[in-house]
Amino acid sequence: MSNRPSTPAEVRRACRSGSWSEQTSGLAPGFAQANLVILPQADADEFHEFCRRNPKPCPLLEVLPAGEFVPRRLAPDADLRTDLPRYRVWKHGELIDDPTEINSLWRDDLVAFLIGCSFTFEAALLEAGLPVRHVELECNVPMFRTSIDCESVGRFHGPLVVSMRPFRPADAIRAVQITSRFPAVHGAPVHLGFPEQIGIADLARPDFGDPVPIHSDELPVFWACGVTPQTVLMAARPEFAITHTPGCMFVSDMTDRELLQSEEPVEIIDRNELS
Amino acid sequence: MSNRPSTPAEVRRACRSGSWSEQTSGLAPGFAQANLVILPQADADEFHEFCRRNPKPCPLLEVLPAGEFVPRRLAPDADLRTDLPRYRVWKHGELIDDPTEINSLWRDDLVAFLIGCSFTFEAALLEAGLPVRHVELECNVPMFRTSIDCESVGRFHGPLVVSMRPFRPADAIRAVQITSRFPAVHGAPVHLGFPEQIGIADLARPDFGDPVPIHSDELPVFWACGVTPQTVLMAARPEFAITHTPGCMFVSDMTDRELLQSEEPVEIIDRNELS
Numbered sequence: 001m002s003n004r005p006s007t008p009a010e011v012r013r014a015c016r017s018g019s020w021s022e023q024t025s026g027l028a029p030g031f032a033q034a035n036l037v038i039l040p041q042a043d044a045d046e047f048h049e050f051c052r053r054n055p056k057p058c059p060l061l062e063v064l065p066a067g068e069f070v071p072r073r074l075a076p077d078a079d080l081r082t083d084l085p086r087y088r089v090w091k092h093g094e095l096i097d098d099p100t101e102i103n104s105l106w107r108d109d110l111v112a113f114l115i116g117c118s119f120t121f122e123a124a125l126l127e128a129g130l131p132v133r134h135v136e137l138e139c140n141v142p143m144f145r146t147s148i149d150c151e152s153v154g155r156f157h158g159p160l161v162v163s164m165r166p167f168r169p170a171d172a173i174r175a176v177q178i179t180s181r182f183p184a185v186h187g188a189p190v191h192l193g194f195p196e197q198i199g200i201a202d203l204a205r206p207d208f209g210d211p212v213p214i215h216s217d218e219l220p221v222f223w224a225c226g227v228t229p230q231t232v233l234m235a236a237r238p239e240f241a242i243t244h245t246p247g248c249m250f251v252s253d254m255t256d257r258e259l260l261q262s263e264e265p266v267e268i269i270d271r272n273e274l275s
Numbered sequence: 276m277s278n279r280p281s282t283p284a285e286v287r288r289a290c291r292s293g294s295w296s297e298q299t300s301g302l303a304p305g306f307a308q309a310n311l312v313i314l315p316q317a318d319a320d321e322f323h324e325f326c327r328r329n330p331k332p333c334p335l336l337e338v339l340p341a342g343e344f345v346p347r348r349l350a351p352d353a354d355l356r357t358d359l360p361r362y363r364v365w366k367h368g369e370l371i372d373d374p375t376e377i378n379s380l381w382r383d384d385l386v387a388f389l390i391g392c393s394f395t396f397e398a399a400l401l402e403a404g405l406p407v408r409h410v411e412l413e414c415n416v417p418m419f420r421t422s423i424d425c426e427s428v429g430r431f432h433g434p435l436v437v438s439m440r441p442f443r444p445a446d447a448i449r450a451v452q453i454t455s456r457f458p459a460v461h462g463a464p465v466h467l468g469f470p471e472q473i474g475i476a477d478l479a480r481p482d483f484g485d486p487v488p489i490h491s492d493e494l495p496v497f498w499a500c501g502v503t504p505q506t507v508l509m510a511a512r513p514e515f516a517i518t519h520t521p522g523c524m525f526v527s528d529m530t531d532r533e534l535l536q537s538e539e540p541v542e543i544i545d546r547n548e549l550s
Contacts, residue, residue, distance in 0.1 A: 168472075169466045169467050169468045169469055169472065170465065170466060172467065172468075173451055173463055173464055173465075173466075173467065176448055176451040176452065176455075177451065177452075177455050177463060180451075180452050180455075188448055188452060189448055190445065190448075191444045191445060191448075192444050192447065192448065192468075192494075193444045193447075193467075193468055193494050194444055194492065194494075197443075197444065197492060217469065217472060219467075219468050219469075
């Protein structure tokens with residue numbers, strides 16, 4: 001029998017008790033997972049604005065009021081200080097610790113950002129019968145820095161990072177249709193076909209993740225990637241920051257289906273509206 | 276002052292009176308235009324089923340009961356025998372006449388099919404700011420026979436014909452999104468990027484329409500084309516048929532906007548439901 005927790009509440013409980021400190025991929029299928037960024041109030045406003053202006057790489061699912069650690073929208077019984085498998089603690093852009101909880105680090109001026117994750121749209125692609133290469137190969141998605149600059153806000157700036165999934169043309173069209181309906185998790189691709197047009201020299205050498213083969217009848221399709229806010233954040237070297245450990249996401253109570261939108265992004269809960 | 280009729284009713288009245296017998300492109304902007312196919316009841320059922328099984332090239336907007344010439348859904352005050360600029364009359368697949376009205380040819384067993392036209396989605400592409408090459412060049416869209424077979428029904432069979440519009444990758448993605456919302460006028464592209472995969476040897480030599488240049492940073496994007504039912508119809512050589520003359524469409528009272536759907540095709544009025 002597997003000990004893998006299977007509901008979002010079970011995953012969070014297992015993280016909280018310390019019995020789960022691994023990646024969350026595949027856990028609680030059907031429920032959205034989220035990237036976590038925590039910043040002091042002094043940096044949070046600029047980062048918030050950066051996300052607002054760059055919604056493709058940084059789709060905000062929830063921004064909590066300063067000092068709050070209960071994400072009322074995504075999981076009202078959760079505690080962001082304990083309910084992820086593992087965290088990364090940064091000082092001035094340097095990784096200084098990777099604890100399994102951050103109770104002792106919590107401060108009243110910390111603002112938590114929960115950002116959409118591509119697991120949701122990948123589940124929808126697989127459900128539609130589209131082959132997702134890195135899932136088939138059980139490796140990490142290949143990711144590339146591009147020549148496309150994010151819109152900068154204060155100290156937060158940097159290149160858009162994209163993830164790449166190869167598809168045959170008819171499947172690429174289906175993939176555009178399907179992911180367009182998930183603006184809260186990066187939405188439609190930003191590019192397809194000509195990697196050099198967006199500053200990618202060699203698809204066999206991703207900047208992050210693993211390379212995957214592209215067959216001669218396939219097009220490389222590129223989506224804005226949640227690694228973008230992390231690279232932007234680290235480059236900005238804020239005095240203090242906490243993020244999730246890559247792959248160790250926050251598992252929410254929101255279903256993938258709730259993030260399905262025909263056109264409009266999900267309503268974003270503004271920190272100011274809540275406080 | 277221009278004598279161009281500008282509302283759908285004006286266009287139809289001008290056709291009826293004989294004062295307009297030219298192409299309808301650009302007339303009554305904002306209103307959907309339609310391809311017309313008229314067949315004797317004996318052939319109509321098979322053709323109807325062919326359209327139902329091949330909705331991408333043959334999106335039915337309305338099918339009239341046998342003998343009916345008033346399209347109650349698309350324009351309840353219209354008369355399909357007089358309200359198009361020009362018609363083509365076919366016997367056993369041979370063009371025998373191109374009259375400006377078909378009153379004297381009308382029979383109680385004739386069934387009229389009105390099929391969606393790409394003018395509607397091209398208007399939406401242009402409205403979104405996407406450059407449509409053949410519109411810019413004021414020529415006809417290039418069209419190609421493909422190696423993709425339509426699903427055959429009885430005598431009706433043949434290759435899918437596609438139209439091609441070149442776009443830069445980000446615009447190709449937008450074009451997929453926009454045209455996906457118009458399933459009643461061919462919907463999303465069927466292919467992009469690799470013409471040889473669908474049996475197109477030379478983009479500079481279209482089977483119908485005019486060639487257009489494709490720049491090195493552009494992808495050719497292919498949509499199912501309303502020429503498909505015409506070529507299928509002519510190859511089937513029915514005893515008798517009437518169609519519109521290419522470019523001389525039926526101008527309906529339905530707005531392009533009414534054909535805008537997020538997902539589902541417009542409800543198709545079935546001949547059997549009406550009779």
